[in-house]
Structure formats: structure tokens, C-alpha cells
Ligand SMILES: O=C(O)CCC(=O)/C=C/C=C(\O)C(=O)O
């Protein structure tokens with residue numbers, strides 16, 4: 001077994017809001033380099049830890065974590081439509097292994113996934129079907145959340161499972177870093193919004209367009225005095241990247257959910273996907289990691305980072 005890890009931010013606003021040609025070129029270049037590394041690694045399996053933004057998962061039944069044996073993209077924003085290539089039996093085996101490791105993971109035989117999963121898969125592989133992929137969705141957007149120490153345990157179980165396979169495995173984490181897009185909260189929501197958050201699957205094209213327009217508009221004022229959303233927090237982001245690069249994963253068990261929301265924004269919890277990814281890699285022993293890129297990009301509502309790692 002050989003493991004490689006890539007964790008990176010996603011943003012539905014890439015290609016929609018313009019942070020300037022220089023920034024676009026920088027991000028394009030780092031993504032192109034990352035994709036070339038993935039191509040050279042030629043993974044036999046990808047495990048992607050990803051969030052959902054009320055496209056596949058709603059409060060009618062909101063699991064802390066779910067593993068999919070079959071999944072289809074909702075093609076929100078500009079992401080690709082269609083099914084992912086999930087090796088069903090292997091995903092089931094992984095689910096059994098995780099449960100046997102005392103981590104209660106939900107199972108879906110028909111999951112809808114959004115840009116939170118598909119954007120990074122597309123950026124890293126060029127398609128949704130190029131390699132076999134097992135998606136594990138970690139609730140990062142719909143409170144209450146499982147504590148961070150549980151995310152580490154989930155990642156460790158996945159890492160122990162992939163260690164039993166004689167395969168080249170790419171582990172992806174997608175989301176974060178600091179940011180707060182206009183994702184509604186159930187607590188205190190008016191009835192219409194609450195109904196959407198509980199059972200808003202398969203919106204009409206008009207409803208989807210209205211949601212997307214709100215996010216685009218938020219990106220145009222994000223970080224300014226006119227914007228009530230928690231701004232990006234560069235110090236928080238760089239400290240988190242350092243922690244990962246230095247292998248201080250045990251400190252993550254003490255992360256406080258409310259403190260992170262206040263300091264860096266409510267959607268910063270998408271870094272749970274990075275935590276799981278690094279815990280999976282670390283389950284196999286010491287690793288070597290590097291920061292490939294970081295920039296705070298208000299127009300994309302993203303403390304935008306890319307980190308890579310591999311086993312020593
Ligand atoms: O579409 C909505 O209703 C809410 C907006 C939303 O889901 C935005 C998501 C943005 C990200 O994925 C992100 O910044 O991580």
C-alpha cells in the first residue's frame with residue numbers, strides 16, 4: 001500500500017467571482033501541479049472526505065458521517081453532472097471495518113453529492129469517473145457536529161482499512177479553511193428556510209439559481225464593512241496548516257467547535273475533512289507534509305489552501 005494525501009479548499013465561486021488575473025493564475029498553476037502529481041501517482045483508489053451543503057443531506061436525517069456505495073453529482077454551480085465510480089463492495093467492506101472500529105458511520109446506497117465533493121475530485125483528476133473513489137461525507141455545515149476527536153477516530157479507522165489493501169491510495173480532504181458563506185442555520189430560521197433545511201432535496205432550477213445568486217452576491221462584499229459574515233482569518237489558517245505539517249494531530253482533539261466558528265467562520269468546520277484525511281495518513285506511521293499554497297481570497301469566500309503529504 002502507498003498513500004498520498006491532498007487537502008485543499010473548494011469554492012463554488014471559482015470562475016464566477018473574479019479575484020484578479022494574478023490570483024486566478026496562481027490557483028490554476030497550483031491545481032495543475034497537483035493534478036499532474038495525481039496523474040503520476042496513478043491511484044488505484046481515491047478516498048475523498050467531503051462536506052455537503054444541503055444538497056444531499058438534510059435535517060430529515062442528518063448523519064455525522066456517511067459512506068456512499070453509489071453517488072451522483074447534483075451539478076451545482078459549475079460542477080460536472082453524473083455518477084461517481086464507486087467500487088460498491090469495497091465501500092461496503094470499508095463501512096464494516098469502520099463500524100468494527102467502534103465508529104458509527106451511516107451508509108448510503110444512493111447519495112447525492114455537491115460541489116463540496118465533486119469540485120475537488122474534478123480538479124484533481126479531471127473527471128468524476130477517472131479513478132475508483134469512495135466518498136465519505138462529514139457533516140461540517142449542519143450543527144450539531146460530532147467533536148473533533150471523533151473525526152480523528154474516523155480517519156484512523158479509514159487509514160487502518162486502506163493499510164489492508166495492496167493499492168496506491170490517494171486520500172483527499174476538501175473544504176475550509178476559514179470562511180463563512182451565507183449558509184442558513186436551522187436554529188431560529190423562518191418556516192420556509194427551516195423546511196428547506198429539513199427536506200429541500202432536488203430543488204427547482206429557479207430555487208437553485210436563487211441560492212447560487214445569493215452566494216455570488218455575498219462573495220462580492222465578503223470581507224468588507226458591509227458584510228455581516230465572519231471574515232477570513234489568515235492567522236488561524238496558517239496555524240492550522242502548521243499543526244498538520246508538524247504532525248501535531250493530537251492537539252485537534254481539544255478543538256472547540258464554537259470557538260472556531262467565532263474566530264474563523266461557521267464553515268471553517270469543513271477542515272474536519274482535512275483532519276480525517278491526515279488521521280488516515282498518520283494511521284500508517286510518520287508522514288512528510290508541505291504547504292503548497294495559501295491565500296485569503298475574499299471574492300471566493302475562502303481562506304484558500306492546498307497541502308500535500310505522503311508517508312515517510
Ligand atoms: O447554496 C446555499 O443555499 C448556501 C450557500 C452555499 O452552500 C455555499 C457554499 C460555499 C462553499 O462550499 C464554501 O465556501 O465552502
Ligand SMILES: [Fe+2]
Nearest residue numbers: 051116175270
Ligand atoms: Fe464548502
